Structure formats: C-alpha cells, structure tokens
Amino acid sequence: MKVSVPATSANLGPGFDCLGLAISMKNQVIIRPSKFHSVSLKGEGSNNPALKDNNMFISIFNDFYHNLSHKKRFFRFEFQNEIPLSRGLGSSSAVIVSAIASAYAIEGIKLEKDKLLNLALAYESHPDNITPAVMGGFNVACVQENEVKYIRKEIPKTLKAVVVVPNRAISTQLSRKTLPFKYSKEDTIFNISHSSLLTAAFMAEDWDMLKLASNDQVHQKYRMKQMPELFDVQKTALKEGALMSTLSGSGSTLFSMAHTDDSKNLEKALKLRFPHFRVFTVDFDNTGVRIEI
Numbered sequence: 001m002k003v004s005v006p007a008t009s010a011n012l013g014p015g016f017d018c019l020g021l022a023i024s025m026k027n028q029v030i031i032r033p034s035k036f037h038s039v040s041l042k043g044e045g046s047n048n049p050a051l052k053d054n055n056m057f058i059s060i061f062n063d064f065y066h067n068l069s070h071k072k073r074f075f076r077f078e079f080q081n082e083i084p085l086s087r088g089l090g091s092s093s094a095v096i097v098s099a100i101a102s103a104y105a106i107e108g109i110k111l112e113k114d115k116l117l118n119l120a121l122a123y124e125s126h127p128d129n130i131t132p133a134v135m136g137g138f139n140v141a142c143v144q145e146n147e148v149k150y151i152r153k154e155i156p157k158t159l160k161a162v163v164v165v166p167n168r169a170i171s172t173q174l175s176r177k178t179l180p181f182k183y184s185k186e187d188t189i190f191n192i193s194h195s196s197l198l199t200a201a202f203m204a205e206d207w208d209m210l211k212l213a214s215n216d217q218v219h220q221k222y223r224m225k226q227m228p229e230l231f232d233v234q235k236t237a238l239k240e241g242a243l244m245s246t247l248s249g250s251g252s253t254l255f256s257m258a259h260t261d262d263s264k265n266l267e268k269a270l271k272l273r274f275p276h277f278r279v280f281t282v283d284f285d286n287t288g289v290r291i292e293i
C-alpha cells in the first residue's frame, strides 16, 4: 500500500492561519506486512536519526491502527521524503495526514477526505496546512466547533511555484512565539482587506492582483527578522517576475508564484543571487493525499 501527500504553503502573506495551497513536492510511504517492525528512510530527513527512532508518523499510525484493528501485525515502512523538514512547507501536516490515511487504508476501511481532515485537526490546529495537504489546490479554511470549513479552487497548470529553501530550519512553535500578543486596528484592517482581495484574486484567476493583495502586516516582518536575508529573497523574486512572494508557513522557505513562462528566469535569478539556498520550481498539486492499495 502506498500513500503520498503534497507539500503546502500556508498563509500566502496576509491569510494567516486560513489560506494555503498544495505544491507537487511529495512525501510517500509504502507499507508492507512484515515479520517484524522496520523503517527505511530516503530523501529529506534521512540523515536524522530521530526520524528512525522516534518517528511522528509511526506514533500517529499506531494510535489509529490500534483503535481500528484487533490483530497484532508488524509492518515495514518505506519513507521517500521530498518535503524539507521544518522549513514552512507543511512537513508535519504531510506526516499527520499520511499516518492517519495509512492506518485506515491498511485495515481496508474507507475514509472520506472530509473525515480525514477533521481527524488531522486534532494533531495540527492550523487548517491552512492540513486542508491543502488533504484536498490539493488553493484553500480558504477556518475552524468551527472542531471542524474545518473550507472552500477550494484548482490552480491552473499555467502557473508554477518557485521555492527558496534556506539551510536553517525554523520550528512553527518557536516562530509563533516571535509574533506580537496584540495587533493595532490598522494592521488588523490591513490584513483583512488584503486577505479578502487575495482570496478573490485566486477565485477569479486575476493573477495581476496577487502582488498587491499578498502584502501582510501580521507575521512576515516579525518572523523574517530572524533571518534578514529573506527580505532580499522576497524583493529579488518580485523584481524577477514573481506574481507574489511570501514566507511559506512559519518559514524559513520563501514561496513565489509565477507564470510558467517566467518561472525558469525567476529560478535562475534566485539561484545566482542566493547560491547557498536550494531553489526548486515545481507544479501546483490539485489532488492532495493519494492512496494506492
């Protein structure tokens, strides 16, 4: 059985904790029955011993599997990770979503995507990452009485994501601690208006509106101060053809969106200016979690 989940970019500037989209960088796990428990890791995080000994996937999988099954079975888990860890590309959401989906699938129990999304919410309280991880595409989401309410839109194939991934990890928990406790009325109104405009721009496919609409006063400037070079990355991306350029999730990745025809030049300019960072141009993902039995 194989489960794959895409990376995500949350917030998209002003849409703090409510806007997010899915990117075609995937974490995949193949699970086979085995005589004993074993794990193999390839790709991102494969040199991190904590992922073998104390893996978040295994512990969430076990929580669900032991509830769903009365049989004592062992499995071999083969992970192939494309999503960099703690870089703001939804690595934790991907793990949560794939672990829950796998526990149901291995028992042959059908799990609707809406139910999967709400089960994932218990482990990741920000719906802007888990919603696109499950559903794919662009999503506006909010939580009401422990349920995610969302509206989704496909992202056209004529657009690409260009992501700049710094070598420094930033944990979401710590990154949230850098944010102010209270915001002014001006900053609040600024973000509501820009986030609304950004959502409308995605829905109407009005890509020229993204540059203005993706401005934010609530989180990026506080978080990016921890790594000031990110301001240069953002400025360079916008100068070199990006339609928008925003801190991805809680950082440290900078996410940019571009027309396919402009994306190669953008990638080249970013690689030239920031040779010490990894730069990837990837498609958007409109599928979300995929399960193959």
Ligand SMILES: Nc1ncnc2c1ncn2[C@@H]1O[C@H](COP(=O)(O)OP(=O)(O)OP(=O)(O)O)[C@@H](O)[C@H]1O
Binding pocket: 008, 010, 027, 045, 051, 055, 056, 057, 081, 084, 085, 086, 087, 088, 089, 090, 091, 092, 093, 095, 129, 170, 171, 172, 173, 248, 249, 250, 251
């Ligand atoms: N492939 C993986 N296998 C096991 N655990 C992982 C994996 N990827 C991430 N994790 C867990 O998730 C943690 C990172 O979560 P965190 O929320 O800080 O980052 P993120 O999800 O990449 O960022 P963001 O939520 O801003 O998009 C890691 O420290 C690790 O515990």
Ligand SMILES: N[C@@H](CCO)C(=O)O
Binding pocket: 010, 011, 016, 017, 018, 126, 128, 129, 172, 176, 249, 250
């Ligand atoms: N909206 C979340 C995304 C990371 O989970 C944040 O910015 O902290």
